Amino acid sequence: MSDGPTRAAQGTKGTTVVEAPATASHAVRLPPGPRLPKLVQGIGYAVSRTWTYQQIARRHGDVFRMNLPVFGRTVIVANPQLARQLFMANTEDVGNIQPNLSRVLGKGSVFALDGADHRLRRKLLTPPFHGKSIKNYENIFEEETLRESANWPEGRAFSTLEPMMRITLNAILRAVFGADGEQLDELRRIIPPWVTLGSRLGVLPKPTRTFGRYSPWGRLAEYRRQYDDVIGRLIDDVKADPNFDSRDDVLALLLRSTYEDGSEMSRQDIGDELLTLLAAGHETTASTLGWAFERITRHPAVLSTLVEEAATDDNEYRQATILEVQRARTVIDFAGRHVHAPTFELGEWVIPRGYSIVVAISQLHDRADDFPAPERFDPQRYVGSRPPTFAFVPFGGGTRRCVGAAFANVEMDVVLRTVLRHFVIDTTTAPDEKIHSRGVAFTPKDGGRIIVHRRETPLAEETT
Numbered sequence: 001m002s003d004g005p006t007r008a009a010q011g012t013k014g015t016t017v018v019e020a021p022a023t024a025s026h027a028v029r030l031p032p033g034p035r036l037p038k039l040v041q042g043i044g045y046a047v048s049r050t051w052t053y054q055q056i057a058r059r060h061g062d063v064f065r066m067n068l069p070v071f072g073r074t075v076i077v078a079n080p081q082l083a084r085q086l087f088m089a090n091t092e093d094v095g096n097i098q099p100n101l102s103r104v105l106g107k108g109s110v111f112a113l114d115g116a117d118h119r120l121r122r123k124l125l126t127p128p129f130h131g132k133s134i135k136n137y138e139n140i141f142e143e144e145t146l147r148e149s150a151n152w153p154e155g156r157a158f159s160t161l162e163p164m165m166r167i168t169l170n171a172i173l174r175a176v177f178g179a180d181g182e183q184l185d186e187l188r189r190i191i192p193p194w195v196t197l198g199s200r201l202g203v204l205p206k207p208t209r210t211f212g213r214y215s216p217w218g219r220l221a222e223y224r225r226q227y228d229d230v231i232g233r234l235i236d237d238v239k240a241d242p243n244f245d246s247r248d249d250v251l252a253l254l255l256r257s258t259y260e261d262g263s264e265m266s267r268q269d270i271g272d273e274l275l276t277l278l279a280a281g282h283e284t285t286a287s288t289l290g291w292a293f294e295r296i297t298r299h300p301a302v303l304s305t306l307v308e309e310a311a312t313d314d315n316e317y318r319q320a321t322i323l324e325v326q327r328a329r330t331v332i333d334f335a336g337r338h339v340h341a342p343t344f345e346l347g348e349w350v351i352p353r354g355y356s357i358v359v360a361i362s363q364l365h366d367r368a369d370d371f372p373a374p375e376r377f378d379p380q381r382y383v384g385s386r387p388p389t390f391a392f393v394p395f396g397g398g399t400r401r402c403v404g405a406a407f408a409n410v411e412m413d414v415v416l417r418t419v420l421r422h423f424v425i426d427t428t429t430a431p432d433e434k435i436h437s438r439g440v441a442f443t444p445k446d447g448g449r450i451i452v453h454r455r456e457t458p459l460a461e462e463t464t
């Protein structure tokens, strides 16, 4: 690949566009970008990518290029039509962004796969995450919420993020891993510190060696060894279960299914994939729930409508609130791809092989064209209507769209419903919590603090 500048042309907004020779029939044509050194761009990106994007977008518009430390030469897209084009592209032409979390999760992770391998894996993963299968997990989500909230303090502020992390972790370990008893306890012990460490290291350049067992990468390797040991025993137990054929956890569904050629997923791939589902699904869902509490306690009218609805079997307003939380406080702010084709056409631009292309999800969610008065938190936007498909992409899009989107949505719905039914939640006039980066996900800085009082009788009987 050659991306060295050969000719300067005038781009949109009067900025300079760099053109480079193409390796195929299309001449490379890159969007404009800042002329700052890579280090300065990298520091801006690391300190606050939202602020950095805003500054660059102000000058260059909703598609621009940057040079970043981990992802290299990158095109940033905050335009729904271009996001659509990227998401719908052939996966042979654009694969997953490089590097990605498969560095930590293993090469059997769906994050590591592109093209035909990715398509085949998604065929195996999709049925267990289909809406019908997820219905079976509703009682798990409810039980875990009741268990976790049993000892919540009354009349005293506490952070919801950690309780939400435990609920979403336990829900995935039970619904996805099918774990219980000793193995459930072991996984509960290993996974939280491992995920915290992994999500911090996942966005850093990976060293070629681990620097000993007490170094961060050494500790990561040790967690992995312990995890493989538990998963090996779990797979043996699930396979030996006399009720194996009727089990509905994702692990059993994966063990029962085969690829198109009749072959099964290897144990190593199953271990990597379960870990992927956990890493991708645990912190993201908990962070969104933490934001949900942060938002609704600052919007009394929204909270009282939610409370009224929680006494019924309806969930239209709760669903609208979840969508608005995901828009206004997006926890994963980018979906990235890597150009494998000699060139990839993106609107008027032609991006060469080796470039990263990143959809800036938070910036899309902040577009006044698609979300009038975007700074306003207003679930009413989605009562009776759906958000615009490619302007609203909290779960990414196209062939790599989040496989756990329905799982996360049902889980968030059941957790919120259960809390609303069992507790009175106080509203607050405290300032909005700041946005904090935990490495991969963005969380409320103070953890979504709330004050609750237990209801003498729940608003409604449990429905699951």
Ligand code: HEM
Pocket: 096, 110, 111, 122, 172, 176, 276, 277, 278, 280, 281, 282, 284, 285, 288, 331, 332, 334, 335, 336, 394, 395, 396, 397, 398, 399, 400, 401, 402, 403, 404, 405, 407, 408
């Ligand atoms: C609110 C919660 C969640 C959010 C915001 C979220 C967000 C995302 C995003 C933005 C992507 C990238 C999509 C793309 O590249 O186009 C993704 C991928 C993925 N998510 Fe989620 N996710 C959530 C919950 C879950 C859950 C619960 C699971 C599983 C239990 C899960 C499993 C995955 C997997 C396996 C991928 C990779 C898909 C692929 O590369 O084909 N996620 N998610």
